[in-house]
Amino acid sequence: MPANPQAYRPETALLDLGDTFWDPVDAADFPATTLRFRNDAAAAEVGLDTLSDAEWTRHFGRFAPLPGTLPQPLALRYHGHQFRQYNPDIGDGRGFTFAPLRDGAGRLMDLGTKGSGQTPYSRFGDGRLTLKGGVREILATEMLEALHVPTSRTLSLIETGEDLVRGDEPSPTRSAVLVRLSHGHIRIGTFQRLAYHQDEAGMRALVGYVLRQLYGEDGDDPVRLLDLVVERTATLAARYMAAGFVHGVLNSDNINVTGESFDYGPWRFAPTWDPAFTAAYFDHAGLYAFGRQPEAIHWDVMQLAASLRLVAESDPLIETLQTFAPRYQAGIREAMFWRLGIRRFDDRRDHAVVQAVERVPRATDTPIDRFFFDWFGGHVPADYPDAFDELRRLLDPYTPRKDRDHPYWHGEPCSMLIDEVEAIWAPIAADDDWSRLHAKVAAIREMGAALA
Incomplete structure (x- = not known):
């Protein structure tokens, strides 16, 4: 039970749509529930950060209903184009919505799952999520949030004790159930x-x-x-x-x-x-x-x-x-100038800056994260090649929206390329060592603070 009822604002507005939009479902009965990740920063926005670990696992691993929200999880119905081919036989196949809530700004948020078991839309799937897939989703959402991309947040990852067989990764592999915090789950x-x-x-x-x-x-x-x-x-x-x-x-x-x-x-x-x-x-x-x-x-x-x-x-x-x-x-x-850490000047020159940012790093094979790190705040590194002279000239009248006094700027750029993702997963798979993941999440959040 949330211990901060003033911040905890349960909702049931989804039920007003009527039962043609969903199917009531039950979560899988997992052999185990081992808490691997809890995002208290996101949980605080909906009044859930003061849950004990035992309460957390009961709600987000066993899916005991949160007070005042939906009495039962709902698998949402939808269709869609998949690689431009229309498919009327899809819907929530390994997830459900189980707790709509209001955040501090009054926005309607949903707690939804990934890997919570089979639904009427699972088709031939097992309704499960690999632990590695859950780790990858943590890394994606943390990085995107830090980089100013509107994204769901990974609220929870709980290992569930099943061995899963997958055709695109070594099997059997470990299983998990993930909970995301999203601004609704209504899709095109x-x-x-x-x-x-x-x-x-x-x-x-x-x-x-x-x-x-x-x-x-x-x-x-x-x-x-x-x-x-x-x-x-x-x-x-x-x-x-x-x-x-x-x-x-x-x-x-x-x-x-x-x-x-x-x-x-x-x-x-x-x-x-x-x-x-x-x-x-x-x-x-x-x-x-x-x-x-x-x-x-x-x-x-x-x-x-x-x-x-x-x-x-x-x-x-x-x-x-x-x-x-x-x-x-x-x-x-707006997005380019935010990441460059400079204020807009005028539309014509701003457009020229964006064109140069899209063109010059591409022509020189400059790493994206390295470029934005080095040039943040309109800082013009002296050791960049002559190909960047046009961009240097264009940036001359711009002023920084934020200075470079945060400790992040004294180190190296925070990236999230595939080799590092694999390096973070390897010790988890081999030795159940989660230290690299936790260190990376901390580093991403430090970058987010420097950019914000």
């Missing part, structure tokens, strides 16, 4: 399912729910909803690029209508500014390559617009879609 694919079934009443109900509960607006105008989603997803695409992040699977069922990134599988950070860099070994055509992510997210939002035609006229939806590109351009300027 949730709307696609309603359009597929021509459920006009359900579509209107969902539009109203998202506007009221996730955007804090009155009404049920689908064009207004699309406008908000276009703004948030264009911002997300821009911040992915400035972070050098490659999600790997930008299917329409993986796009949250709040514009919050979530569900991290084959993700990677690009070592250099290579538009063709891919994260997923199975993305043979490079559909979701680093440089194609804005296009991919825009395409997914187009599917939302197509779904909303069930309850709206086409012309205003098309007009709204056409704002994605200029909003992305505004977003990439």
Whole structure:
């Protein structure tokens, strides 16, 4: 039971949608529940940081209901395009939503799971999560949060004592259940399912729910909803690029209508500014390559617009879609200048700076994290090659938004490339040594403090 009831604000608004949006499910009965990671910083935002470890494990490993929230976990129903192929046979297959809450700002947050057992949408899957997959999600969410990307947070990781067989990693491997804290779990694919079934009443109900509960607006105008989603997803695409992040699977069922990134599988950070860099070994055509992510997210939002035609006229939806590109351009300027640690100057020169940042490091194979570390605050390193002279000249009139007095700037840039991910996992797999993971999380949070 949360010990801080003034900060703990349970919600049940999801139930107002009606039972055509979900299926009640039960969590798997795991052989063991060993707490491996708890994110008290995130938990504090919803009044859960004062739980004891035993209480934590009972709620997030055995899924005893949190007071005042949902009486039973709900597996949400949705469809989606997966690598541009429409699939009506999906939904929450190894996760569920089990505790909506309000944070200190009044936002509706969901506690959702990954690896919590089979549901009606598991198909041939076992509904489980590998421990390594959970560790990777911790690293992805911590790094993205520090780099100013709107993201779910990994709240909890509990090892569950099962041996799992997987075709893409050494097996048998250890199992876990993960809990994420997200600003809702409504996906573009949730709307696609309603359009597929021509459920006009359900579509209107969902539009109203998202506007009221996730955007804090009155009404049920689908064009207004699309406008908000276009703004948030264009911002997300821009911040992915400035972070050098490659999600790997930008299917329409993986796009949250709040514009919050979530569900991290084959993700990677690009070592250099290579538009063709891919994260997923199975993305043979490079559909979701680093440089194609804005296009991919825009395409997914187009599917939302197509779904909303069930309850709206086409012309205003098309007009709204056409704002994605200029909003992305505004977003990439904001994101690049945030990561460079400098204040905007004027639109024309700012645009030239962004173009140079995208072009020069790529042409010189300069590591992304090294570049942003060295140039933060408009600092112009003397030892960079002549190819950077144009950028030096462009940055001359800019002033820092933050100085470099934080201890982080006296060390080396914090990165998260695939070799380090494997190096963090290796001692866990071999010796149950979690020290590297905890040290890396601390280092990422130090970087976040220096950048914030």
